[in-house]
Amino acid sequence: MYQIENTIDIDKSFILKEDEATYHSRCSGELLHSRERYRLIDLFCGAGGMSLGFSEVFGQPFQSVWANDYNQFCGDTYNENFGPHCVVGDIVEILDQGKIEIPKADVVIGGPPCQGFSLLNKNRENDPRKELWRPYLEVVERSGASIFIMENVPQLLGTFEHGEIVGAARSLGFRVWQEKLIAADYGVPQTRTRAFIIGCKFADPAVLFPPRKTHFNPNGNGKPLTLPFNKVEYLSTPPKWKTVRDAIADLPAPEGTEIRNVPPPLDLHFGRTPTELSRKRYRAIPREGMNRFDLQRIAPELTPKCWIRKKSGGTDLFGRLWWDKPSVTIRTEFFKPEKGRYLHPKQHRPITHREAARFQSFPDSFKFLGSKIEVAKQIGNAVPPLLAARVADVVRLLLDQKYGKWTSSQEQNEVKLCRG
Template sequence: MIYNKYKLIDLFCGAGGLSLGFSNLFGHNFEPVWANDFNQYAADTYNENFGKHCIVGDIVDLLNDPEVKIPAADIVIGGPPCQGFSLLNKNRDGDVRRHLWRPFMEVVERSGAEIFVMENVPQLLNSEEYEDIAQHAVKLGFFPLVKAKLCAADYGVPQVRFRAFIIGCRFTDPGEFFPPLKTHFNPSLGSNLSLSLQAEYVHNPLPWQTVRNAIGDLPKPVGTEIRKNVTPPLDLHFGRTPTETSLKRYMSIPHEGMNRFDLQRVAPEITPKCWIKKTSGGTDLFGRLWWDRPSVTIRTEFFKPEKGRYLHPCEHRPITHREAARIQSFPDSFRFLGSKIEIAKQIGNAVPPLLAAQIAGCVEKLLKARSKEKSA
C-alpha cells in the first residue's frame, strides 16, 4: 500500500536536523512544505537539502504580513530559540525568546495541523512557560500534551545530549506512542539482555555508540578551510592553526579524558591564570574526548577547546566540522552552506537527526492509527 506523504512545517528550522529525521532517509513518510529561520545561511542549507521551502525572516513579522500564506500541513515541528530557558540565562525572566512558542502555535492553528512537536532545553518542562503552552494547546483542541526529556545516546547518537520534546495531538492521546523506546543503552548500567526486560527499551538494545564509531575512520584533517574541490566527508574535515602555546597545552594533556585540571597539574606555567583561580566546576573545559564513550554535547563553538571537551581523543587538535557533524549523526551526504563559523552554528544548534527520527516514528504511528480508525 502506498501512503500519501504527510505534510510538514518546520519552524526555527536551522539546518534542518528535525526535518532530516522525519525524511525518507530514515524511512519516514513526511514531506516539508514550509519552513522558517531567521538566519540566511541556515535557510540556504535547509533549502539545499529539502527544496526551496524555507523562508528567511522573523516569524512574528512573517505572520503579520498578509502576503505570507501558511500552507496546510499535517504536522508542525520546531524548536523555538531556547536561550531564555538556559541555565546560563536563568535570571532573564523577561527574555522575549521565552515567548516564541506563541507564533509557533499560531502556525499550528493557521496550517490546520493535527499534531505538533516542540523541541527545547529540558528546563522548559518544569517552567511556568510549559504550563502556558499546555493550557493554550488544550484551548486549540489538543489532548493534554505529553512531554519527555530524552538522551540522544539512548537512540544511537554518539553523544550524551539531553533535549526536551513536547507532543500535541488533536485526535488521540499521544502518550499511547510517545516517548519512543530506547534503542541503545549505557554499558555501565548492565547488559542488553537484562535491559530487554525493561519497558522503556526495545528488545535486545545495542550499546551506546561511541566517538570511535563516529569518527574513527577519518584521516588526519588537511588545511584550515572548507575544501570545495573534494567530496564528503573530507570537504569539512579541516583543522585550525593553533598558537605555539595552544599546541603546547594540547601536547601536555595527551591522554583520553584529560582536562584543564590535568593541564594545571602537569604544566601550570602555560595554564591560563583564570583557570588556576577557578578551582571548581568546568571539568570538561579543555578536555579530551574518550574513544570508547559517546561525546559530550556538541555546541556551536566545538572548534574551541577552551569552550568544552572538544579535543580529539589522541591527536593534538580540536575536532573538525565533519567530526562534529558525524557526532551529531548527520550523514556525510548532507550539505552545509555558509562560512566556517556559520556551519559550526548550524551543526551545534541542530537536533541530532537520528534522535529526530525516533520522534518521527512516534508521530507516524499516531497518524497511521488515525487512518485505520477512519477506514474501519
C-alpha cells in the same frame, strides 16, 4: 525488509550500518507500505536536522511543505537539501503582515530559540526569546495541523513558560505530553539531552511517547543499566550506545583550515591554526578523558590564571573525548576546546566540523552552506536527525491510526514496538 529511498544520496556506512538493521528488526514488513506522505512544517528549522529525521532518508513518510528560520545561511542550507520552500525572516513579522499564506499540514515541528531557558544565558529572566512559542502555536493553528512537536533545552520543562505552552495548546484542542530524551539512547553518538513536547488533537500522545529506546548505556560489565527493551526483538542484547570511535575512527588527519571543494566527508574535515601555547597545552594532557584540572596539575605554568582561580565546575573545559564513550553535547563553538570537551581523543587538536556533524548523526552528504562559523552554528544548534527519526516513529503511528491505515493487529504490534 524494506529499502530506504534516499532523497539525499547518503553514505550509510556510518549512520545506518547498525541502526538500519536495528530499525528493521523493530518494524513489521508492512511498515512502509504504499501511502501518501504526510505534510510537515518546520519552524525555527536551522539546517533542517529535525526535517531530515522526518524524511524518507530515515524511512519516514513525511514531506516538508514549508519552513522558516531567521538566519539566511540556515535557509540556504535547508533549501539546498529539502527544496526551495524555506522562507527566511522574522516569524512574528511574517504572521503579522499576512503576506504569506501558511500551507495546510499534518504536523508542525521545530524548536523555538532556546537561549531564553538555557543555563548559559545569565539574562534569561527577561529574555524575549522565551516567547517565540506563541507564533509557533499560531502556525500550528493556521496550518490545521493535528500534531505538533516542540523541541527545546531540558530546562524548559517545569517552568512557568512550560505551563503557559501546555495551557495554550490545550485551549486549541490538543492533548499534551512531554519528556526529556537522551540522544545516545536512540543511536546518536552523543549524550545530548533535549526536551520534547508533543501535542495531538485526536489521541493521547502519552500512550506512545516517549519513543522506545534502541540503544543502551552499558555499565562496567557491558550489561544494560536499564532494560526498556522487548527481548524478543533482539537475538541477544540490544546494541550499546554509539561511541566516538564508531563515529570518526575512519577519518584521516584533517587538512587545511577552511571548507574545501572536495567530496565529503573531507570537505568539512579541516583544522585550525592554534598558537604554540595552545599546542603545548594539548600535548600536556595526552590521555583521553583529561581536562583543565589535569592541565593545572601537570603544567600549572601553561594554565590560564582564570582557570586556576576557578576551583570548581567546568570539568569538561579543555577536555579530551573518550574513544569508547559517546561525545558530550555538541554546541556551536565545538572547535574551541576552551568551551568544552572538544579535544580529539588521540590527536592534539580540537574536533573538526565533519566530526561534529557525525556526532550529531548527519550523513556525510548532507550539504551545509555558509562560512565555517555559520556551518558550525548550524551543526551545533541542530536536532540530531537520528533522534528526530525516532520521534517521527511516534508521529507516524499516530497519523496512521487517525487515517485508518493499520489493521487492529498491526496497530497493536506497532504500539508495542514504538513504546516500551
